[in-house]
Amino acid sequence: MSNQNDNGYVNSEYLNKLGAVLENVKRTTYQRMRVMEGSRVLDVGCGPGTDTIPLAKLVGSWGRVAGIDTDAAMIEQANSRAIQNGVSGWCEHRVAESDALPFDDESFDAVRAERLFQHLQNPEPTLREMLRVTRAGGYICVLDTDYASASIAIDEHELERRFTRAVLEHSVKNGYAAREMPLLFQQHELDEIDLEIVPVVYADYAMARELGRWNEIERIALELNLLNEQEIQHLRASCERADAQGGFLLHVNMVMVAGRKG
Numbered sequence: 001m002s003n004q005n006d007n008g009y010v011n012s013e014y015l016n017k018l019g020a021v022l023e024n025v026k027r028t029t030y031q032r033m034r035v036m037e038g039s040r041v042l043d044v045g046c047g048p049g050t051d052t053i054p055l056a057k058l059v060g061s062w063g064r065v066a067g068i069d070t071d072a073a074m075i076e077q078a079n080s081r082a083i084q085n086g087v088s089g090w091c092e093h094r095v096a097e098s099d100a101l102p103f104d105d106e107s108f109d110a111v112r113a114e115r116l117f118q119h120l121q122n123p124e125p126t127l128r129e130m131l132r133v134t135r136a137g138g139y140i141c142v143l144d145t146d147y148a149s150a151s152i153a154i155d156e157h158e159l160e161r162r163f164t165r166a167v168l169e170h171s172v173k174n175g176y177a178a179r180e181m182p183l184l185f186q187q188h189e190l191d192e193i194d195l196e197i198v199p200v201v202y203a204d205y206a207m208a209r210e211l212g213r214w215n216e217i218e219r220i221a222l223e224l225n226l227l228n229e230q231e232i233q234h235l236r237a238s239c240e241r242a243d244a245q246g247g248f249l250l251h252v253n254m255v256m257v258a259g260r261k262g
């Protein structure tokens, strides 16, 4: 089954599985934003509500949680989940673009975006919107994958570099976005900037293939003539060999940056 929906982004089943792998780092983003009971929180590019539901439980009925996403199916699922979890009274999701947030100025205490900026050609308009809707003294947190840091421990070095480059430059709109966020936060005069680099490690080849969307990346690499069929088979055989010896290892960093609006 494909991990992508019709818009070219990942589907909700995929996001749920990856959400379970990233549970700890997600919780850290809530802490970096100082989310507490009564907080008003926005999740930009919220997907199926992977974060808005736990956030709604954290802030309780005195607080407010909103999620926006361009994908109507994700929003429908997020709203159903809010009902199932008994938080729909203070947790709502809407279809919207990240660079035109349908909220008043300074209406949130905390605003986050996870694995959204990799899908945006230009990060500026979205970051500006996130800042606009955050109150003075409120916090913004961005978590994204630094695809340039992806590494697969196999002996086919040249093939591995070409494959990881295909991931970086062709599997998302802006694979370099994550590492550019800390500087952008500074340029937008956020205070108390807190940067954390979080490694994500896969020691299981089947899981890396699924959560790394390898079938799609192999297809893209073939289509763009970045690797040929024989090279893809070679790469697979190398990974399978490493896996059979108990030595398969893929790791990639995530960049988590938080800051306070002055």
Ligand SMILES: C[S@@+](CC[C@H](N)C(=O)[O-])C[C@H]1O[C@@H](n2cnc3c(N)ncnc32)[C@H](O)[C@@H]1O
Binding pocket: 009, 010, 015, 019, 044, 045, 046, 047, 048, 050, 051, 068, 069, 070, 071, 074, 096, 097, 098, 099, 113, 114, 115, 116, 119, 120
């Ligand atoms: C990789 S998913 C991450 C979803 C969620 N943040 C999570 O952690 O599970 C990226 C999401 O961003 C949404 N998205 C992409 N471009 C967007 C845009 N310009 N405005 C709002 N949402 C967008 C996609 O529909 C998708 O749900």
